Amino acid sequence: MKNNSLGRAFLLLVIAGAIGYGIGLGIDFSIRGELKLSASVPSAFALLFSFTAFFFGLYGYRGITRGLVFQVVGTVIGAALVTGIRALMGLESIGAFLFTEPAWVFGALVGVISFFFGVGVMTDWVKWARGIDTPDHHEDEPGWQKYFGVSLDHKVIGIQYTVTALFLLAVGGTFALIFRTELAASGLDFLTLDLDVFNQNGPQLYNTLMSLHGMIMIVSILLGISGIMNYVVPLLVGAHDMAFPRMNAFAYWVAVPASVLLLLALILGGFDTGWTGYPPLSSRAPLGVQMFFLGVFTAGWSSILGALNVIATVVRMRARGMTAMRMPILVWASVATSIIALTATQLIGLSFQLVMFQRLFGMGFFDPGKGGNPVLFQHLFWFYSHPAVYVFVLPGLGVISELLPVFVRKPLFGYRWVAMSSLGIALVGFVVWAHHMFTSGMNEYLRVPFMYSTMLVAVPTGVKFFSWVATMWGGKIETPTPMLFVLGSIVVFLLGGVTGPPNAMVALDLHLHDTYWVVGHFHDTIFGGFVFPFFAAIYYWFPKATGRKMNEFWGKVHFWLMTPSFFALTLGMMFIGLRGMRRRIVDYDPALGFDGAHLFLTVCAFLIAISILIFFINFFRSIKHGEPATGNTWNSRSPEWQVPSPMPAHNYEVPFEVVGEPYDYGLPGSKFVEFAAKTAGKH
Amino acid sequence: MSNKQQHPNLLTQGVFIFVYLAVLTALEFFVAVTFNSVVILVAVALVKAALVLWYYMHVNKLSESDESNHEAYAYKSGTNRLGLWLFLVSDSFVFGGLMVMRLSLLGMTRPDLSQTLGFFVTAVLLISSFFMNRGEVELHNGNRQGFLRNTMVTFVLGLFFLLGVILVEWHTVPAIAEPILHLFGEPEGKPLLKASSGPAGAAFFMMTGMHAFHVLTGLILLLIIWVNGKKGLYDEKQYPVEAAAVYWHFIDVVWIFFYPALYLIGTAV
Numbered sequence: 001m002k003n004n005s006l007g008r009a010f011l012l013l014v015i016a017g018a019i020g021y022g023i024g025l026g027i028d029f030s031i032r033g034e035l036k037l038s039a040s041v042p043s044a045f046a047l048l049f050s051f052t053a054f055f056f057g058l059y060g061y062r063g064i065t066r067g068l069v070f071q072v073v074g075t076v077i078g079a080a081l082v083t084g085i086r087a088l089m090g091l092e093s094i095g096a097f098l099f100t101e102p103a104w105v106f107g108a109l110v111g112v113i114s115f116f117f118g119v120g121v122m123t124d125w126v127k128w129a130r131g132i133d134t135p136d137h138h139e140d141e142p143g144w145q146k147y148f149g150v151s152l153d154h155k156v157i158g159i160q161y162t163v164t165a166l167f168l169l170a171v172g173g174t175f176a177l178i179f180r181t182e183l184a185a186s187g188l189d190f191l192t193l194d195l196d197v198f199n200q201n202g203p204q205l206y207n208t209l210m211s212l213h214g215m216i217m218i219v220s221i222l223l224g225i226s227g228i229m230n231y232v233v234p235l236l237v238g239a240h241d242m243a244f245p246r247m248n249a250f251a252y253w254v255a256v257p258a259s260v261l262l263l264l265a266l267i268l269g270g271f272d273t274g275w276t277g278y279p280p281l282s283s284r285a286p287l288g289v290q291m292f293f294l295g296v297f298t299a300g301w302s303s304i305l306g307a308l309n310v311i312a313t314v315v316r317m318r319a320r321g322m323t324a325m326r327m328p329i330l331v332w333a334s335v336a337t338s339i340i341a342l343t344a345t346q347l348i349g350l351s352f353q354l355v356m357f358q359r360l361f362g363m364g365f366f367d368p369g370k371g372g373n374p375v376l377f378q379h380l381f382w383f384y385s386h387p388a389v390y391v392f393v394l395p396g397l398g399v400i401s402e403l404l405p406v407f408v409r410k411p412l413f414g415y416r417w418v419a420m421s422s423l424g425i426a427l428v429g430f431v432v433w434a435h436h437m438f439t440s441g442m443n444e445y446l447r448v449p450f451m452y453s454t455m456l457v458a459v460p461t462g463v464k465f466f467s468w469v470a471t472m473w474g475g476k477i478e479t480p481t482p483m484l485f486v487l488g489s490i491v492v493f494l495l496g497g498v499t500g501p502p503n504a505m506v507a508l509d510l511h512l513h514d515t516y517w518v519v520g521h522f523h524d525t526i527f528g529g530f531v532f533p534f535f536a537a538i539y540y541w542f543p544k545a546t547g548r549k550m551n552e553f554w555g556k557v558h559f560w561l562m563t564p565s566f567f568a569l570t571l572g573m574m575f576i577g578l579r580g581m582r583r584r585i586v587d588y589d590p591a592l593g594f595d596g597a598h599l600f601l602t603v604c605a606f607l608i609a610i611s612i613l614i615f616f617i618n619f620f621r622s623i624k625h626g627e628p629a630t631g632n633t634w635n636s637r638s639p640e641w642q643v644p645s646p647m648p649a650h651n652y653e654v655p656f657e658v659v660g661e662p663y664d665y666g667l668p669g670s671k672f673v674e675f676a677a678k679t680a681g682k683h
Numbered sequence: 684m685s686n687k688q689q690h691p692n693l694l695t696q697g698v699f700i701f702v703y704l705a706v707l708t709a710l711e712f713f714v715a716v717t718f719n720s721v722v723i724l725v726a727v728a729l730v731k732a733a734l735v736l737w738y739y740m741h742v743n744k745l746s747e748s749d750e751s752n753h754e755a756y757a758y759k760s761g762t763n764r765l766g767l768w769l770f771l772v773s774d775s776f777v778f779g780g781l782m783v784m785r786l787s788l789l790g791m792t793r794p795d796l797s798q799t800l801g802f803f804v805t806a807v808l809l810i811s812s813f814f815m816n817r818g819e820v821e822l823h824n825g826n827r828q829g830f831l832r833n834t835m836v837t838f839v840l841g842l843f844f845l846l847g848v849i850l851v852e853w854h855t856v857p858a859i860a861e862p863i864l865h866l867f868g869e870p871e872g873k874p875l876l877k878a879s880s881g882p883a884g885a886a887f888f889m890m891t892g893m894h895a896f897h898v899l900t901g902l903i904l905l906l907i908i909w910v911n912g913k914k915g916l917y918d919e920k921q922y923p924v925e926a927a928a929v930y931w932h933f934i935d936v937v938w939i940f941f942y943p944a945l946y947l948i949g950t951a952v
């Protein structure tokens with residue numbers, strides 16, 4: 001990346017931010033009649049202007065820049081339209097955030113759709129609708145520029161996903177550091193009551209940051225797994241691209257306006273519901289909750305369409321000889337994940353949509369005063385959100401099974417069982433959702449069946465653990481950075497796994513629910529099932545994408561700083577949780593005696609943040625300065641490593657055929673794939 | 684194309700399927716207004732849906748594929764077909780969720796609506812599906828005029844359905860809605876069902892709204908294939924027409940379940 005364009009981008013970011021802020025301030029002043037520096041409208045303008053200007057400086061007026069401009073203009077036009085209609089109908093037309101809530105919601109929707117046209121993902125489809133054919137492949141411009149515009153290459157899209165996921169990880173992590181700081185001591189009140197930013201006082205801001213931390217991290221996870229699946233699955237199955245390249249690009253670009261909406265939720269008044277958005281609280285929360293709902297709804301489409309593409313790719317585009325029982329485990333895991341994402345995601349979208357409509361049109365779905373039922377929301381919500389945890393972790397568990405044999409130089413133990421366990425987890429995962437609702441007041445007879453079905457998940461999960469342990473048993477374990485993260489995943493996920501069944505016990509969960517115990521538990525599952533394997537995957541496939549390795553030393557520093565801090569963090573959380581620390585509160589009673597523990601947890605959180613910062617620096621430096629690695633860096637049997645790195649645009653120049661088992665490491669003479677050119681004479 | 688000679692039979696088959704569907708719909712209505720057995724209503728809906736899925740949407744085509752050449756149009760159409768069906772599966776979860784919402788909030792009661800009007804709009808949508816099927820078969824048979832004509836009829840019927848729901852059932856334009864509702868036997872001055880009035884209104888507007896949104900998108904697809912068909916496309920590459928038709932029938936399948944859920948089962952409140 002040219003340094004001068006980056007410098008220019010940052011300069012424009014500051015200038016445009018200031019201009020946007022000034023305009024917003026003027027508008028805000030003209031409505032409010034007083035000058036309020038930390039109000040929402042100027043900040044919203046500053047955010048949108050600076051984002052757009054940054055990409056303009058970097059990339060010019062095309063691709064993402066054009067998309068963002070369209071989004072901003074579309075939002076304003078949509079909102080103005082509703083405002084105009086409301087004014088004509090004699091309804092209130094100006095709200096606390098410049099526009100009224102219906103105007104913001106409609107505007108945001110128009111903005112998202114405008115983004116698609118601006119960025120250019122609709123171009124080919126519009127042509128098709130007009131009966132014009134387009135070429136199958138589009139050539140990308142060389143260099144870094146292709147990452148900022150619409151590309152149809154699954155490898156480019158995979159990297160776009162990954163980098164966006166890392167960006168959101170940093171944003172969500174920053175939020176966590178802010179509210180972790182607030183918790184460092186009881187009565188700290190660093191987010192004070194007189195604070196007034198974005199129309200929120202300190203404790204309200206705490207709630208907003210806490211809620212957004214949850215959802216931004218979840219979106220980051222969804223994009224992260226899409227990143228892995230997009231980059232790796234077509235390579236593993238020997239396809240030249242995904243089945244639907246345009247929809248693939250679309251699914252990625254959906255996530256960008258969605259992220260903008262999530263950030264707007266912070267600025268437009270925030271919300272205090274947690275990531276779960278339960279009514280009745282969410283039907284009364286500030287405007288921010290609408291942006292949150294719409295953002296999640298939009299991001300959900302990314303997940304749904306991405307999943308559709310993965311399934312179609314695996315079903316239709318496998319290399320010759322790759323029968324179901326010779327597919328790499330990561331491919332199996334991706335299919336299992338995608339089955340959940342394809343179907344269940346619709347239910348969180350629906351549940352959020354119903355609350356949006358309840359707020360906009362007074363439809364009383366979840367309002368007992370109008371004959372509605374708030375518990376219904378929780379059923380719809382958890383019907384997605386429990387299976388969603390398997391969406392988060394299955395690809396990660398697939399990465400573990402994929403990498404482990406490479407680094408222990410032994411066959412994967414129990415291939416068939418591991419392949420089937422992913423599907424097993426996905427299917428059982430559909431019938432456990434109400435374990436999140438033991439205290440909700442749902443019908444009591446539902447508790448026991450959901451308790452047992454939840455316990456059942458331990459069976460296929462256990463299969464994976466047995467396989468990993470047996471694979472390592474007696475192997476020659478090498479520990480370069482990716483393998484360290486794989487080992488870390490296994491241990492951390494084990495801790496997450498054994499702390500799950502206690503929650504599934506009704507009698508215990510009535511006490512554990514909504515305590516820090518649960519917070520510790522799910523951070524373990526998510527780190528073990530996603531974050532550690534994600535890092536492992538990045539360290540592992542980085543050379544494939546760039547032709548260079550990430551720095552080993554700093555990779556090891558990253559690992560050895562993050563892992564102990566993380567253990568201390570979640571064990572500490574569980575410890576205070578068991579002793580009665582509530583989750584989702586801004587302050588606590590000093591008499592509980594948790595001050596020391598909380599200070600310790602905050603220190604751990606900062607150590608993790610430092611380790612991830614090290615990762616970021618390593619990541620971006622290695623793109624240019626990493627040690628060259630164009631060959632089979634890890635000595636893997638997998639087809640993508642049999643060709644030089646970085647991978648050429650349309651993947652394999654000669655197709656390969658699968659002739660053996662994928663994980664027969666160390667068995668003399670065994671072969672997984674054969675490339676057509678080499679075997680030309682044989683057949 | 685080995686099955687070319689079967690196509691005239693497909694036209695007759697379409698007529699038979701339509702007759703079955705029509706008889707079942709009438710039976711449904713009769714059951715609802717007489718002894719209102721939920722079991723029978725659900726069974727009839729399942730049979731109707733199965734008929735549409737099998738004969739109009741050709742779900743069986745999913746399993747036929749020509750593995751030899753991945754670059755061939757037939758193979759790519761197979762992939763597109765799988766993609767479309769996966770999308771429909773995903774979409775079904777939205778409608779399934781709405782159905783759960785309806786059953787949870789209303790149980791064995793239903794919104795107080797004109798059952799005859801409901802029957803009428805249902806018939807309109809069903810007939811549109813019949814013409815859609817005809818249009819698709821005509822195109823296969825190489826009869827472009829027939830294809831265009833039938834697609835246009837489908838479009839007009841679909842539009843009619845959409846306007847019927849939005850203008851009349853939703854009562855958005857009282858000047859139009861009032862006389863029509865009267866025609867269908869609704870008493871003067873009956874309290875209107877409103878989105879904000881209670882669970883019945885909320886469920887009714889949400890379900891018909893989501894369905895109407897799909898009808899609208901389906902109409903856009905129909906218009907696209909009609910215009911492109913008029914331009915002379917789809918001589919060889921006919922998958923877009925199949926896709927639009929399958930999507931249109933899917934909208935009908937959804938209504939096959941929503942119609943009894945909103946107009947037939949239980950007692951009106």
Ligand code: HEM
Binds near residue numbers: 276512
């Ligand atoms: C596989 C990866 C897993 C992930 C990513 C995960 C994630 C989560 C999350 C996010 C929560 C918090 C719910 C809330 O907002 O209160 C949670 C709670 C819970 N988890 Fe897990 N979990 C996983 C595995 C398990 C397992 C294996 C079990 C049991 C066998 C389990 C049982 C539970 C139960 C019962 C709760 C509800 C606790 C409560 O709300 O009081 N989880 N999990």
Ligand SMILES: [Cu+2]
Binds near residue numbers: 385386387433435
């Ligand atoms: Cu769960």
